[in-house]
Amino acid sequence: MSLIQISQVSKQYENGFRALHPTTLTINSGEFTVILGPSGAGKSTLLRLLNGLETPSSGQILIANRQLTLENQRRLRAEIGMIFQEFNLVSRLNVMTNILIGRLYHRAWWESLFYLFPKKDYDLAHWALARVDLTEKAWNRASKLSGGQQQRVAIARALVQQPSVILADEPVASLDPITAEEIMKLLLEICKNDGVTVLASLHQVGLAFQFADRIIGINRGQVVFDGTAEQLWIEQDKLQTIYRREDGSLDESFNMEVALAQ
Amino acid sequence: MRALTWKWHWPSRNGSLPLSFIILLLTILLMLGSTASLVEVDLVRIFKSTGKLLGFAQQLITIPEWSYLPTLGTKMLETLEIAFLCTTLSLILSLPLGLLAARNSSPHLIVYHISRNLLSLMRALPEIVWALVFVSAVGLGPLPGVMALTFVTTGFMAKIFAESIEVVNSKAIESVAATGSNWLQLVTFAILPEAFPDLISTFFYIIDHNVRAATIIGLVGAGGIGYELVMSLRLFNYSRLMLIMLSIYLIVTILDRLSDQFRKRVI
Numbered sequence: 001m002s003l004i005q006i007s008q009v010s011k012q013y014e015n016g017f018r019a020l021h022p023t024t025l026t027i028n029s030g031e032f033t034v035i036l037g038p039s040g041a042g043k044s045t046l047l048r049l050l051n052g053l054e055t056p057s058s059g060q061i062l063i064a065n066r067q068l069t070l071e072n073q074r075r076l077r078a079e080i081g082m083i084f085q086e087f088n089l090v091s092r093l094n095v096m097t098n099i100l101i102g103r104l105y106h107r108a109w110w111e112s113l114f115y116l117f118p119k120k121d122y123d124l125a126h127w128a129l130a131r132v133d134l135t136e137k138a139w140n141r142a143s144k145l146s147g148g149q150q151q152r153v154a155i156a157r158a159l160v161q162q163p164s165v166i167l168a169d170e171p172v173a174s175l176d177p178i179t180a181e182e183i184m185k186l187l188l189e190i191c192k193n194d195g196v197t198v199l200a201s202l203h204q205v206g207l208a209f210q211f212a213d214r215i216i217g218i219n220r221g222q223v224v225f226d227g228t229a230e231q232l233w234i235e236q237d238k239l240q241t242i243y244r245r246e247d248g249s250l251d252e253s254f255n256m257e258v259a260l261a262q
Numbered sequence: 263m264r265a266l267t268w269k270w271h272w273p274s275r276n277g278s279l280p281l282s283f284i285i286l287l288l289t290i291l292l293m294l295g296s297t298a299s300l301v302e303v304d305l306v307r308i309f310k311s312t313g314k315l316l317g318f319a320q321q322l323i324t325i326p327e328w329s330y331l332p333t334l335g336t337k338m339l340e341t342l343e344i345a346f347l348c349t350t351l352s353l354i355l356s357l358p359l360g361l362l363a364a365r366n367s368s369p370h371l372i373v374y375h376i377s378r379n380l381l382s383l384m385r386a387l388p389e390i391v392w393a394l395v396f397v398s399a400v401g402l403g404p405l406p407g408v409m410a411l412t413f414v415t416t417g418f419m420a421k422i423f424a425e426s427i428e429v430v431n432s433k434a435i436e437s438v439a440a441t442g443s444n445w446l447q448l449v450t451f452a453i454l455p456e457a458f459p460d461l462i463s464t465f466f467y468i469i470d471h472n473v474r475a476a477t478i479i480g481l482v483g484a485g486g487i488g489y490e491l492v493m494s495l496r497l498f499n500y501s502r503l504m505l506i507m508l509s510i511y512l513i514v515t516i517l518d519r520l521s522d523q524f525r526k527r528v529i
Contacts, residue, residue: 077439088436090455102441104451
Protein backbone atom coordinates (compact mmCIF):
# COMPACT_ATOMS: atom_id res chain seq x y z
CA MET A 1 0.00 0.00 0.00
CA SER A 2 1.43 3.36 -0.95
CA LEU A 3 1.97 5.82 1.88
CA ILE A 4 3.75 8.67 0.12
CA GLN A 5 3.14 9.66 -3.48
CA ILE A 6 5.42 12.19 -5.10
CA SER A 7 4.28 13.38 -8.54
CA GLN A 8 6.53 15.49 -10.74
CA VAL A 9 8.04 17.20 -7.70
CA SER A 10 11.02 19.45 -8.37
CA LYS A 11 12.99 21.94 -6.38
CA GLN A 12 14.98 24.90 -7.61
CA TYR A 13 16.53 27.17 -4.99
CA GLU A 14 16.44 30.95 -5.21
CA ASN A 15 20.09 31.05 -6.30
CA GLY A 16 19.08 29.03 -9.37
CA PHE A 17 20.52 25.71 -8.19
CA ARG A 18 18.30 22.83 -9.29
CA ALA A 19 18.47 20.38 -6.39
CA LEU A 20 15.76 18.07 -7.67
CA HIS A 21 14.51 17.51 -11.21
CA PRO A 22 10.83 16.57 -11.66
CA THR A 23 10.55 13.30 -9.80
CA THR A 24 7.76 10.79 -9.43
CA LEU A 25 8.01 8.16 -6.70
CA THR A 26 5.81 6.04 -4.50
CA ILE A 27 6.91 4.97 -1.04
CA ASN A 28 5.16 1.88 0.28
CA SER A 29 3.88 1.45 3.77
CA GLY A 30 6.05 -0.64 6.13
CA GLU A 31 9.12 -0.62 3.87
CA PHE A 32 12.64 0.37 4.79
CA THR A 33 13.67 2.54 1.86
CA VAL A 34 17.11 4.06 1.46
CA ILE A 35 17.81 7.04 -0.75
CA LEU A 36 21.40 6.52 -1.84
CA GLY A 37 23.68 9.05 -3.46
CA PRO A 38 26.82 11.15 -3.13
CA SER A 39 26.91 14.47 -1.24
CA GLY A 40 24.86 17.15 -2.93
CA ALA A 41 22.80 14.66 -4.95
CA GLY A 42 19.49 16.03 -3.65
CA LYS A 43 18.75 13.41 -0.97
CA SER A 44 18.19 15.93 1.82
CA THR A 45 16.11 18.15 -0.41
CA LEU A 46 13.83 15.23 -1.26
CA LEU A 47 13.32 14.35 2.42
CA ARG A 48 12.84 17.96 3.49
CA LEU A 49 10.20 18.44 0.80
CA LEU A 50 8.19 15.59 2.31
CA ASN A 51 7.46 17.37 5.58
CA GLY A 52 7.36 20.90 4.25
CA LEU A 53 10.76 22.09 5.45
CA GLU A 54 11.22 23.01 1.78
CA THR A 55 8.42 23.98 -0.59
CA PRO A 56 8.48 22.28 -4.01
CA SER A 57 8.92 24.42 -7.12
CA SER A 58 6.47 22.18 -8.93
CA GLY A 59 4.48 18.98 -8.49
CA GLN A 60 2.48 17.62 -5.60
CA ILE A 61 3.06 15.42 -2.58
CA LEU A 62 0.43 13.10 -1.12
CA ILE A 63 0.89 11.63 2.32
CA ALA A 64 -1.66 8.94 3.23
CA ASN A 65 -3.77 10.30 0.38
CA ARG A 66 -3.77 13.87 1.67
CA GLN A 67 -2.03 16.57 -0.30
CA LEU A 68 0.72 18.42 1.58
CA THR A 69 -0.27 22.10 1.62
CA LEU A 70 0.57 25.10 3.77
CA GLU A 71 -2.78 24.70 5.55
CA ASN A 72 -2.38 21.09 6.68
CA GLN A 73 1.41 21.20 6.94
CA ARG A 74 1.52 21.20 10.77
CA ARG A 75 -1.00 18.40 10.99
CA LEU A 76 0.97 16.21 8.58
CA ARG A 77 4.27 17.07 10.23
CA ALA A 78 2.86 15.77 13.50
CA GLU A 79 2.37 12.38 11.81
CA ILE A 80 5.87 12.31 10.30
CA GLY A 81 8.91 11.73 12.50
CA MET A 82 12.06 13.41 11.30
CA ILE A 83 15.63 12.79 12.40
CA PHE A 84 18.66 14.74 11.24
CA GLN A 85 22.35 14.22 10.60
CA GLU A 86 23.39 16.44 13.51
CA PHE A 87 20.59 15.21 15.82
CA ASN A 88 19.30 18.81 16.27
CA LEU A 89 18.12 18.42 19.84
CA VAL A 90 17.44 21.48 21.98
CA SER A 91 20.78 21.20 23.74
CA ARG A 92 19.89 23.04 26.95
CA LEU A 93 16.75 21.01 27.66
CA ASN A 94 16.86 17.61 29.30
CA VAL A 95 16.27 14.36 27.44
CA MET A 96 12.69 13.98 28.68
CA THR A 97 11.68 17.46 27.52
CA ASN A 98 13.33 16.89 24.16
CA ILE A 99 11.26 13.74 23.71
CA LEU A 100 8.06 15.45 24.86
CA ILE A 101 8.59 18.01 22.08
CA GLY A 102 7.26 15.22 19.86
CA ARG A 103 3.88 15.66 21.60
CA LEU A 104 3.66 19.45 21.22
CA TYR A 105 1.22 19.34 18.30
CA HIS A 106 -1.38 17.82 20.64
CA ARG A 107 -0.88 20.39 23.42
CA ALA A 108 -2.87 23.60 23.93
CA TRP A 109 -1.09 26.97 23.91
CA TRP A 110 -1.26 27.39 27.69
CA GLU A 111 0.13 23.90 28.28
CA SER A 112 3.08 24.71 26.00
CA LEU A 113 3.65 28.05 27.69
CA PHE A 114 4.03 26.42 31.11
CA TYR A 115 5.74 23.20 29.94
CA LEU A 116 2.77 21.09 31.10
CA PHE A 117 2.26 17.59 29.71
CA PRO A 118 -0.38 15.04 30.75
CA LYS A 119 0.50 11.65 32.20
CA LYS A 120 -0.22 9.81 28.96
CA ASP A 121 2.49 11.85 27.22
CA TYR A 122 4.96 10.93 29.96
CA ASP A 123 3.96 7.27 29.62
CA LEU A 124 4.65 7.45 25.89
CA ALA A 125 7.97 9.19 26.50
CA HIS A 126 9.05 6.54 29.03
CA TRP A 127 8.06 3.82 26.58
CA ALA A 128 10.08 5.53 23.82
CA LEU A 129 13.07 5.97 26.13
CA ALA A 130 13.00 2.27 26.96
CA ARG A 131 12.67 1.48 23.26
CA VAL A 132 15.93 3.33 22.50
CA ASP A 133 17.52 1.99 25.69
CA LEU A 134 18.14 5.35 27.40
CA THR A 135 15.85 5.15 30.44
CA GLU A 136 18.61 6.11 32.85
CA LYS A 137 19.41 9.30 30.91
CA ALA A 138 15.89 10.77 31.10
CA TRP A 139 16.86 13.76 33.23
CA ASN A 140 20.29 14.51 31.77
CA ARG A 141 20.81 17.60 29.71
CA ALA A 142 20.76 16.68 26.01
CA SER A 143 24.11 18.36 25.34
CA LYS A 144 25.83 16.03 27.85
CA LEU A 145 25.06 12.93 25.77
CA SER A 146 27.31 11.29 23.18
CA GLY A 147 26.44 11.56 19.49
CA GLY A 148 24.90 8.09 19.35
CA GLN A 149 22.83 8.76 22.47
CA GLN A 150 21.63 12.08 21.06
CA GLN A 151 20.50 10.34 17.88
CA ARG A 152 18.59 7.81 20.00
CA VAL A 153 16.86 10.69 21.78
CA ALA A 154 15.95 12.11 18.38
CA ILE A 155 14.51 8.70 17.43
CA ALA A 156 12.55 8.60 20.69
CA ARG A 157 11.22 12.08 19.94
CA ALA A 158 10.05 10.80 16.56
CA LEU A 159 8.50 7.69 18.19
CA VAL A 160 6.30 9.65 20.61
CA GLN A 161 4.76 11.36 17.60
CA GLN A 162 3.35 7.89 16.85
CA PRO A 163 4.30 8.46 13.23
CA SER A 164 3.29 6.52 10.17
CA VAL A 165 6.68 7.31 8.65
CA ILE A 166 10.12 8.34 9.90
CA LEU A 167 12.24 10.46 7.58
CA ALA A 168 15.91 10.07 8.45
CA ASP A 169 18.20 12.60 6.80
CA GLU A 170 21.72 11.08 6.87
CA PRO A 171 21.02 9.68 10.36
CA VAL A 172 24.46 8.12 10.83
CA ALA A 173 26.75 10.48 8.91
CA SER A 174 28.06 12.09 12.12
CA LEU A 175 28.62 8.80 13.94
CA ASP A 176 31.42 6.24 14.13
CA PRO A 177 30.86 2.98 12.17
CA ILE A 178 29.86 0.86 15.18
CA THR A 179 27.37 3.40 16.53
CA ALA A 180 26.14 3.97 12.99
CA GLU A 181 25.26 0.30 12.63
CA GLU A 182 23.49 0.30 16.01
CA ILE A 183 21.36 3.26 14.99
CA MET A 184 20.53 1.64 11.64
CA LYS A 185 19.57 -1.59 13.42
CA LEU A 186 17.31 0.38 15.74
CA LEU A 187 15.61 2.06 12.79
CA LEU A 188 15.17 -1.30 11.05
CA GLU A 189 13.68 -2.78 14.21
CA ILE A 190 11.24 0.12 14.51
CA CYS A 191 10.30 -0.42 10.88
CA LYS A 192 9.79 -4.18 11.16
CA ASN A 193 8.35 -4.47 14.69
CA ASP A 194 6.34 -1.28 15.00
CA GLY A 195 5.28 -1.09 11.36
CA VAL A 196 6.66 2.41 10.89
CA THR A 197 7.76 3.16 7.33
CA VAL A 198 11.35 4.38 7.26
CA LEU A 199 12.77 6.55 4.52
CA ALA A 200 16.45 7.21 5.13
CA SER A 201 19.03 9.03 3.05
CA LEU A 202 22.52 7.56 3.14
CA HIS A 203 25.75 7.96 1.26
CA GLN A 204 27.21 4.66 2.53
CA VAL A 205 26.61 1.87 0.03
CA GLY A 206 27.44 -0.80 2.62
CA LEU A 207 24.74 0.30 5.04
CA ALA A 208 22.25 0.58 2.21
CA PHE A 209 22.92 -3.01 1.09
CA GLN A 210 22.73 -4.23 4.66
CA PHE A 211 19.46 -2.61 5.69
CA ALA A 212 17.34 -1.50 2.75
CA ASP A 213 14.29 -3.31 1.37
CA ARG A 214 14.45 -0.88 -1.50
CA ILE A 215 17.16 1.48 -2.71
CA ILE A 216 16.46 4.65 -4.63
CA GLY A 217 19.68 5.87 -6.24
CA ILE A 218 19.83 9.57 -6.83
CA ASN A 219 22.46 11.61 -8.60
CA ARG A 220 22.49 15.33 -9.47
CA GLY A 221 18.82 15.66 -8.60
CA GLN A 222 17.59 12.73 -10.65
CA VAL A 223 16.52 9.21 -9.74
CA VAL A 224 18.94 6.89 -11.55
CA PHE A 225 18.08 3.60 -9.85
CA ASP A 226 15.04 2.21 -8.11
CA GLY A 227 15.00 -1.39 -6.95
CA THR A 228 16.07 -3.89 -4.34
CA ALA A 229 19.53 -4.17 -2.82
CA GLU A 230 20.04 -7.48 -4.67
CA GLN A 231 19.31 -5.88 -8.02
CA LEU A 232 21.80 -3.12 -7.35
CA TRP A 233 24.36 -5.68 -6.20
CA ILE A 234 24.03 -7.59 -9.47
CA GLU A 235 23.95 -4.51 -11.70
CA GLN A 236 27.19 -2.90 -10.57
CA ASP A 237 27.10 -0.44 -13.49
CA LYS A 238 23.90 1.00 -11.97
CA LEU A 239 25.83 1.59 -8.80
CA GLN A 240 28.37 3.54 -10.82
CA THR A 241 25.67 5.75 -12.34
CA ILE A 242 24.66 6.78 -8.84
CA TYR A 243 28.17 8.03 -8.17
CA ARG A 244 29.01 9.37 -11.63
CA ARG A 245 29.88 13.06 -11.89
CA GLU A 246 28.85 15.41 -14.66
CA ASP A 247 32.21 14.99 -16.48
CA GLY A 248 31.85 11.20 -16.47
CA SER A 249 34.37 10.48 -13.70
CA LEU A 250 33.34 8.75 -10.49
CA ASP A 251 32.82 10.56 -7.19
CA GLU A 252 35.82 10.06 -4.84
CA SER A 253 33.58 8.40 -2.31
CA PHE A 254 32.61 5.64 -4.77
CA ASN A 255 35.68 3.38 -4.55
CA MET A 256 35.87 3.71 -0.80
CA GLU A 257 32.15 3.03 -0.38
CA VAL A 258 32.23 -0.04 -2.62
CA ALA A 259 35.36 -1.39 -0.95
CA LEU A 260 33.67 -1.01 2.41
CA ALA A 261 30.53 -2.69 1.12
CA GLN A 262 32.44 -5.71 -0.14
CA MET B 263 59.53 38.20 -3.72
CA ARG B 264 59.30 40.30 -0.59
CA ALA B 265 61.15 43.59 -0.42
CA LEU B 266 61.59 43.41 3.31
CA THR B 267 62.26 40.30 5.32
CA TRP B 268 60.47 40.54 8.61
CA LYS B 269 60.62 38.05 11.36
CA TRP B 270 56.88 38.37 11.96
CA HIS B 271 54.01 38.20 9.53
CA TRP B 272 50.30 38.61 9.82
CA PRO B 273 48.24 35.56 8.82
CA SER B 274 47.10 37.03 5.50
CA ARG B 275 47.92 36.08 1.91
CA ASN B 276 50.90 38.45 1.55
CA GLY B 277 51.85 38.60 5.21
CA SER B 278 50.83 42.22 5.69
CA LEU B 279 47.89 43.77 7.48
CA PRO B 280 44.68 43.66 5.41
CA LEU B 281 44.11 46.94 3.56
CA SER B 282 40.59 47.27 4.96
CA PHE B 283 41.97 47.07 8.49
CA ILE B 284 44.58 49.79 7.77
CA ILE B 285 41.88 52.04 6.30
CA LEU B 286 39.65 51.48 9.33
CA LEU B 287 42.52 52.27 11.70
CA LEU B 288 43.41 55.46 9.81
CA THR B 289 39.77 56.55 9.76
CA ILE B 290 39.49 56.13 13.52
CA LEU B 291 42.72 58.05 14.10
CA LEU B 292 41.58 60.80 11.74
CA MET B 293 38.23 61.07 13.50
CA LEU B 294 39.89 61.21 16.90
CA GLY B 295 42.32 63.87 15.73
CA SER B 296 39.68 66.05 14.13
CA THR B 297 37.22 65.86 17.01
CA ALA B 298 39.69 66.38 19.86
CA SER B 299 39.70 70.14 19.36
CA LEU B 300 35.90 70.21 18.94
CA VAL B 301 35.22 68.68 22.32
CA GLU B 302 38.11 70.60 23.86
CA VAL B 303 40.26 67.61 24.70
CA ASP B 304 43.38 69.54 25.53
CA LEU B 305 46.26 67.66 27.13
CA VAL B 306 47.77 70.85 28.56
CA ARG B 307 44.50 71.79 30.17
CA ILE B 308 44.07 68.28 31.59
CA PHE B 309 47.59 68.42 32.97
CA LYS B 310 47.04 71.84 34.53
CA SER B 311 43.84 70.70 36.26
CA THR B 312 45.59 67.82 38.01
CA GLY B 313 46.22 70.04 41.01
CA LYS B 314 42.53 70.86 41.38
CA LEU B 315 41.56 67.19 41.02
CA LEU B 316 44.03 66.21 43.71
CA GLY B 317 42.65 69.01 45.87
CA PHE B 318 39.16 67.55 45.47
CA ALA B 319 40.42 64.09 46.37
CA GLN B 320 42.18 65.56 49.41
CA GLN B 321 38.91 67.15 50.57
CA LEU B 322 37.34 63.70 50.49
CA ILE B 323 39.85 62.41 53.02
CA THR B 324 37.94 63.58 56.02
CA ILE B 325 36.03 62.24 59.00
CA PRO B 326 32.79 60.73 57.69
CA GLU B 327 29.51 62.03 59.06
CA TRP B 328 28.42 58.76 60.67
CA SER B 329 25.07 60.18 61.80
CA TYR B 330 24.19 60.54 58.14
CA LEU B 331 24.33 56.77 57.60
CA PRO B 332 20.62 55.97 58.31
CA THR B 333 19.46 58.59 55.76
CA LEU B 334 22.05 57.34 53.31
CA GLY B 335 20.79 53.78 53.82
CA THR B 336 17.21 54.78 53.13
CA LYS B 337 18.16 56.72 50.02
CA MET B 338 20.41 53.93 48.79
CA LEU B 339 17.59 51.46 49.28
CA GLU B 340 15.33 53.72 47.26
CA THR B 341 17.86 53.78 44.41
CA LEU B 342 18.22 50.01 44.54
CA GLU B 343 14.46 49.59 44.55
CA ILE B 344 14.16 51.84 41.50
CA ALA B 345 16.88 49.84 39.76
CA PHE B 346 15.36 46.44 40.50
CA LEU B 347 11.82 47.53 39.77
CA CYS B 348 12.85 49.03 36.44
CA THR B 349 14.89 46.00 35.47
CA THR B 350 12.05 43.63 36.29
CA LEU B 351 9.47 45.71 34.46
CA SER B 352 11.82 45.97 31.49
CA LEU B 353 12.38 42.23 31.50
CA ILE B 354 8.63 41.63 31.28
CA LEU B 355 8.31 44.11 28.41
CA SER B 356 11.53 43.08 26.68
CA LEU B 357 10.78 39.39 26.21
CA PRO B 358 7.81 39.86 23.86
CA LEU B 359 9.38 42.93 22.22
CA GLY B 360 12.65 41.09 21.69
CA LEU B 361 10.85 38.15 20.09
CA LEU B 362 9.02 40.51 17.73
CA ALA B 363 12.23 42.36 16.89
CA ALA B 364 14.30 39.27 16.00
CA ARG B 365 14.35 38.22 12.36
CA ASN B 366 13.96 34.51 13.09
CA SER B 367 11.13 34.78 15.62
CA SER B 368 9.14 37.76 14.38
CA PRO B 369 5.82 36.58 12.93
CA HIS B 370 6.03 39.05 10.03
CA LEU B 371 8.60 41.33 8.39
CA ILE B 372 6.41 44.38 9.03
CA VAL B 373 6.14 43.53 12.73
CA TYR B 374 9.92 43.14 12.80
CA HIS B 375 10.54 46.60 11.32
CA ILE B 376 7.95 48.31 13.53
CA SER B 377 9.42 46.73 16.68
CA ARG B 378 12.98 47.62 15.67
CA ASN B 379 12.00 51.26 15.11
CA LEU B 380 10.08 51.42 18.36
CA LEU B 381 13.13 50.13 20.23
CA SER B 382 15.39 52.70 18.54
CA LEU B 383 13.00 55.46 19.57
CA MET B 384 13.06 54.26 23.19
CA ARG B 385 16.85 54.31 23.22
CA ALA B 386 17.18 57.56 21.28
CA LEU B 387 17.33 59.81 24.35
CA PRO B 388 19.23 59.06 27.55
CA GLU B 389 17.49 58.23 30.83
CA ILE B 390 18.11 61.67 32.27
CA VAL B 391 16.24 63.41 29.43
CA TRP B 392 13.25 61.08 29.76
CA ALA B 393 13.43 61.64 33.54
CA LEU B 394 13.16 65.40 33.01
CA VAL B 395 10.19 64.83 30.69
CA PHE B 396 8.44 62.60 33.22
CA VAL B 397 9.29 64.87 36.18
CA SER B 398 7.51 67.72 34.45
CA ALA B 399 4.60 65.37 33.72
CA VAL B 400 4.05 63.64 37.08
CA GLY B 401 6.10 65.76 39.50
CA LEU B 402 9.16 65.03 41.63
CA GLY B 403 9.86 61.69 43.35
CA PRO B 404 10.79 58.15 42.39
CA LEU B 405 7.85 57.58 39.98
CA PRO B 406 9.20 59.64 37.04
CA GLY B 407 12.57 57.98 37.67
CA VAL B 408 11.03 54.53 37.40
CA MET B 409 9.15 55.50 34.25
CA ALA B 410 12.21 56.97 32.54
CA LEU B 411 14.53 54.15 33.43
CA THR B 412 12.05 51.42 32.48
CA PHE B 413 11.45 53.10 29.15
CA VAL B 414 15.11 53.35 28.13
CA THR B 415 16.11 50.00 29.65
CA THR B 416 13.38 48.20 27.71
CA GLY B 417 14.75 49.73 24.53
CA PHE B 418 18.19 48.34 25.29
CA MET B 419 17.23 45.00 26.79
CA ALA B 420 14.80 44.09 24.00
CA LYS B 421 17.40 44.98 21.35
CA ILE B 422 20.04 42.78 22.99
CA PHE B 423 17.45 40.00 23.49
CA ALA B 424 16.54 40.20 19.81
CA GLU B 425 20.19 39.85 18.86
CA SER B 426 20.66 36.85 21.17
CA ILE B 427 17.57 35.23 19.67
CA GLU B 428 18.84 35.79 16.14
CA VAL B 429 21.95 33.71 16.77
CA VAL B 430 20.06 30.71 18.23
CA ASN B 431 20.97 27.47 16.44
CA SER B 432 18.47 27.37 13.58
CA LYS B 433 18.71 23.57 13.36
CA ALA B 434 17.19 23.14 16.82
CA ILE B 435 14.34 25.46 15.82
CA GLU B 436 13.84 23.52 12.59
CA SER B 437 13.71 20.17 14.35
CA VAL B 438 11.03 21.44 16.75
CA ALA B 439 9.10 22.87 13.79
CA ALA B 440 9.34 19.46 12.09
CA THR B 441 7.16 17.92 14.83
CA GLY B 442 4.23 20.16 13.84
CA SER B 443 4.76 22.83 16.52
CA ASN B 444 3.25 26.29 16.24
CA TRP B 445 4.98 29.66 16.68
CA LEU B 446 4.47 29.86 20.45
CA GLN B 447 5.82 26.33 20.89
CA LEU B 448 8.89 27.17 18.80
CA VAL B 449 9.51 30.14 21.06
CA THR B 450 9.04 28.31 24.35
CA PHE B 451 10.70 25.00 23.45
CA ALA B 452 13.52 26.03 21.10
CA ILE B 453 14.27 29.73 20.98
CA LEU B 454 14.04 30.71 24.65
CA PRO B 455 15.92 27.68 26.07
CA GLU B 456 18.72 28.11 23.54
CA ALA B 457 18.97 31.87 24.11
CA PHE B 458 18.70 31.53 27.91
CA PRO B 459 22.39 32.04 28.86
CA ASP B 460 22.54 35.22 26.81
CA LEU B 461 19.27 36.47 28.25
CA ILE B 462 20.53 35.95 31.81
CA SER B 463 23.81 37.72 31.05
CA THR B 464 21.91 40.65 29.59
CA PHE B 465 19.59 40.80 32.59
CA PHE B 466 22.51 41.06 35.02
CA TYR B 467 24.33 43.58 32.89
CA ILE B 468 21.19 45.73 32.84
CA ILE B 469 20.74 45.52 36.65
CA ASP B 470 24.35 46.66 37.03
CA HIS B 471 23.77 49.49 34.59
CA ASN B 472 20.46 50.45 36.20
CA VAL B 473 21.93 50.89 39.69
CA ARG B 474 24.24 53.52 38.24
CA ALA B 475 21.53 54.99 36.00
CA ALA B 476 19.14 55.19 38.96
CA THR B 477 21.78 57.29 40.72
CA ILE B 478 22.09 59.66 37.79
CA ILE B 479 18.37 60.26 37.34
CA GLY B 480 18.23 61.12 41.05
CA LEU B 481 20.19 64.23 40.06
CA VAL B 482 17.10 65.74 38.44
CA GLY B 483 14.97 65.14 41.51
CA ALA B 484 13.71 61.73 40.50
CA GLY B 485 14.40 60.23 43.92
CA GLY B 486 17.18 58.12 45.41
CA ILE B 487 20.83 58.61 46.23
CA GLY B 488 21.57 60.83 43.21
CA TYR B 489 19.75 63.78 44.70
CA GLU B 490 21.77 63.45 47.94
CA LEU B 491 24.95 63.25 45.89
CA VAL B 492 24.32 66.44 43.97
CA MET B 493 23.21 68.35 47.12
CA SER B 494 26.34 67.34 49.04
CA LEU B 495 28.48 68.43 46.09
CA ARG B 496 26.78 71.81 45.90
CA LEU B 497 27.04 72.39 49.66
CA PHE B 498 30.69 71.22 49.74
CA ASN B 499 29.65 68.64 52.34
CA TYR B 500 32.63 66.34 51.78
CA SER B 501 32.07 64.21 54.87
CA ARG B 502 28.75 63.11 53.33
CA LEU B 503 29.97 63.03 49.76
CA MET B 504 32.69 60.58 50.66
CA LEU B 505 30.17 58.21 52.27
CA ILE B 506 27.83 58.44 49.29
CA MET B 507 30.54 57.71 46.74
CA LEU B 508 31.89 54.85 48.80
CA SER B 509 28.45 53.29 49.20
CA ILE B 510 27.75 53.47 45.45
CA TYR B 511 31.08 51.81 44.74
CA LEU B 512 30.36 49.09 47.31
CA ILE B 513 26.89 48.34 45.99
CA VAL B 514 28.02 48.13 42.38
CA THR B 515 30.90 45.83 43.35
CA ILE B 516 28.71 43.54 45.45
CA LEU B 517 26.13 43.29 42.67
CA ASP B 518 28.86 42.47 40.20
CA ARG B 519 30.12 39.60 42.33
CA LEU B 520 26.61 38.30 43.01
CA SER B 521 25.67 38.27 39.34
CA ASP B 522 28.94 36.56 38.52
CA GLN B 523 28.21 33.78 40.99
CA PHE B 524 24.64 33.37 39.80
CA ARG B 525 25.61 33.31 36.15
CA LYS B 526 28.20 30.60 36.78
CA ARG B 527 25.54 28.41 38.36
CA VAL B 528 22.95 28.92 35.65
CA ILE B 529 25.13 28.70 32.53
